Amino acid sequence: MSENTLTSGISADYAQRIADDLAANRSEQDQARAELTRLQDELIRLEEGEQILVKMQEVLGGTDKPVARKSGGRKAAAAVPAARRAKGKASAQKGADGAKSRARAGQQASASKSAAPKDAGEPTWRELVTGYLAEQREPKSAAEVTAALTEAHPQRPAQVTVVRNTLEHGVAQGLLERSKQGRSVYYSPVPAAKGDEGAESAA
Template sequence: MPESDTTTLKTQYAARVAADLSQNTAEQERIQAEIEALQAQLASLEQDHELLVGMRSALGGETAEPKTVPAARRTVKKPGSATAKTTRTPSAKKTAPRKAAANKTPATGPAQKGPTLTDLVHQHLSGQTEPRTAAEIARALADAHPERNINDNLVRTTTERLVARSKVVRAKQGATVFYTTAQSAEDTAALKPAEAAA
């Protein structure tokens, strides 16, 4: 085979490998973003669960069963999904990353990523002097934390959870919903009588 043909063939293979590698990396990033979003949703559900259990307890309901059943379900699902899938897979290369991801995600994932989305939303609103929409909050947090998968729906859900905990106040103007911290709302309410008196 002429040297020029060999060079052309190598170039074609190199281009194909580079394209496959780029596609593989993009797919990994997409899946990682989905994992982070699911982690945030799971953390939100767990927090909601704790809040609901506390409310049920305050109303005189049972407390033991709601706490233990979801925890048991989680422990059954996680080992089943992680170990069952990995032991059935013959390739050691495929099982190692899955085990590493399974070990990293629940235990060290949120700790390494820093504050939760709930904390970020509350901190952001605490630093604002004017009410903000969920889209504005999401845009600001996405700019401040480009490594995290932050979208409008996730921020809206998280902010509504803060409203349920009385940490954030919701105000609707027409079709638009604005959010502010409960402390900011109290400060604004306290200023209005003073302004009226002046």
């Protein structure tokens, strides 16, 4: 009977460890997807900006002037043939107009978001994260910190990416420590003595 009990306990430990690893894996997947989406949006924005700049260059420099584009850091730039440029002039105009409209809409959205009132006494993410970890007796993962902050501050929902970046900044500044258990990464406050030494070296 005792052997069965021991076996059941070991199985439960492994099951819990697998569940924790699975949660961490899914959290990292969410972070990777968010980063991929951000990069795709950034690429679209850059491509639209390129269309606008090319159009402006054609207007300012004349249609006979070749448009040079750097490629992979090479010094030599390939000139766009005049025939090809003339052929795509109409589509470039249409794309540039659409890009300008989308850029204006994006700027207005960013401005309205930036203009949103912020409470003077509202704590920063770093204050929230370090304050939460200081009250814990054991290290916590980014997903655990995110869940706890979301529950404690429902009016200010936290995102795993924001919390993870804040935690990493805390580690870089010597405020937090990073530890690894299997594939999971955990964070905890730096002891007072260690934190003082890090602050002096940073100064």
